[in-house]
Amino acid sequence: MKKHNLLIPILLGITLIGCGDTKKSENSLFTIDDSAFPAHFTSPESVSIGVLNPKSKEIDSIVYFVNDKKVGSRKGSEKFKFELKDQKLGYQFLKATIYFGSDSSDATKRIELVSNVTPKLLKYKIVNTYPHDTASFTEGLEFYNDTLYESTGQKGTSYFRKYDYKTGKVYKQIDLDSMYFGEGITFINGKLYQLTWEEKTGFIYDAKTLKLEKKFTYEKDIEGWGMTNDGTYIYQTDKTEKIWKMDPKTQKMIDYVNVYSGNSKVKAINELEWINGKIYTNVWQKDAIAVVNPNTGAVEGILNMSGLRKFLKVTPDDVLNGIAYNPKTKTIFVTGKNWDKMFEITISE
Template sequence: MKYYNFLFIILLGITLINCGDTKNVENSIFTFDNSSFKPQFLSDDALSLSILNPSNKEIDSIIYFVNDKKVGAKNGNIKLNFALKEQKLGYQYLKAIVYFEGKNSEATERVELVSNVVPKLLKYKIINTFPHDTASFTEGFEFHNDTLCESTGQYGKSYFRKYDYKTGKIFKQINLDAKYFGEGITFVNGKLFLLTYKEKTGFVYDAKTLKLEKTFTYDKDIEGWGMTNDGTYIYQTDGTEKIWKMDPKNQKMIEYINVYSGSSKIKSINELELINGKIYTNVWQKDAIAVVNPLSGAVEGILDMSALKKLVKNANADVLNGIAYNPKTKTIFVTGKNWDKMFEITVSE
């Protein structure tokens, strides 16, 4: 327990969820029987779904849904057991359509599914230290063909550039219009995608020439933060506990996961990098990197990076932000906003 609490101290960005925070939407005829519901469920648990019938209506059948997906049907008011092992973490929205006396009525409820994974405290080793432009308010950080690309934020100062990380020599830089606050970037299918903060606008560039090909509007009412990809889909953050999955072909959101460390959500998930099937992410304003399972949202590992900040000499250095994996060297590069250094590291348990 002490070890687990120590990991929570590292990730102080975690917001605890109050026990008993279930929401019962009132229904004039039927409600879910939540007497067996726990404040929080684990993936090994199962839900016992049944309906309270205070008016003693004659129930013909009930169809049950979890997150708008039909999970079963029962004649009369017979319980349905539903295993949670395949569900993503976060709130599970329950619905029952009750058929009775030639009519039907809905009952709704929600329960929270949290992680049963105890995150491992990971180690890192500094391999090299390289210069970093102190004027760069780092937002996106990613390698493309062994060349580092970085995007920056702040209105009137946002740009992205390709450069030699060993010397700092800039190969090409594209400045954004002053009305945009630049955010995360990622390369996929020969394109460079770039997000903006509150403008709900994204850009698509040719990965080689950096020529602008199109702009797009977010199809969800969210902010733009970090980005990464798995070669097929883009993953992006919005400043909450969510990591969205987006189809780069049409820029439409497909789904999202909620990031949990144990029983707590982690808010302010920021810059992302997919490394060996896991998502490495900065937590905004925290000197830590969380390693997240992209299927469930569970934090599986934590890197305490607080020692790196002590090696940064720039007095105006801001928060840790920037994770770039170099597949050629199989090492990870990390930096921060306005840092004077970037660090090449390896990670182990």
């Protein structure tokens, strides 16, 4: 694997993960032979799965599984080679069901598939600076029909509003019930979707009138953090390394990716924005934005935003959060929780 720039773990605040598991086999007759396994696998590689047979049982056949899906079988004790190129990043669970005589037994092993992409270090240029309401605990930021919308958190003061970002003038504000802690928002199919933090409740509003049309309960037992969409599906975060893919028509989770920078998980990814086929995401409590491939979860770029703090009157607890792409100007707007300013920027390598 390529050597990654040392700034990457510093910016993302990630912890290097050690080799694949080491979950023990469920029996003492057979184990999966990991003697030739590397510390991590990368997506172009393959894994050769074989079993150790310390009690010299006469093996009739072996059926091999990856993540509980049958991937092949072999007569006798022959190894099986499995290509990892189409697998998600993250842990892969290997299982071999060994048949011998009239019996069978399972051997299992966990390996970790990591990214082989070296993230590019990006830079930004401030185009404009605008006022930002210091009472806004920013959770979501998005343009819709050339107007900026922002959602905020904290129970009792959560809302979303549409406003003139140049002056701060509020056109309309919808307050949440005090039982809810507001989170990310996104517009798709003429609707505004909004998440809540721990209440496992989402809201769907008419995008024109902002009238509430539906409440929905999360299908998974997860927290609600950030949201964005690609025009067809919604993507959302839950404080882990996962980005979930949701069908907006049914609110059902249909897939997910695990976000990795090199061989490290990137946890606590937060606010999301879809920009030119990539997902830009804040990393909770870090002055950094990661550019993520939505198909693989691989971090392809890192943007160090720490330089913005010299223009702000904020504390270290007032963290970066809020990314909005303006398709009209082709610029990106960024702000943070309780920040006194919002910045319009362009990005380059």
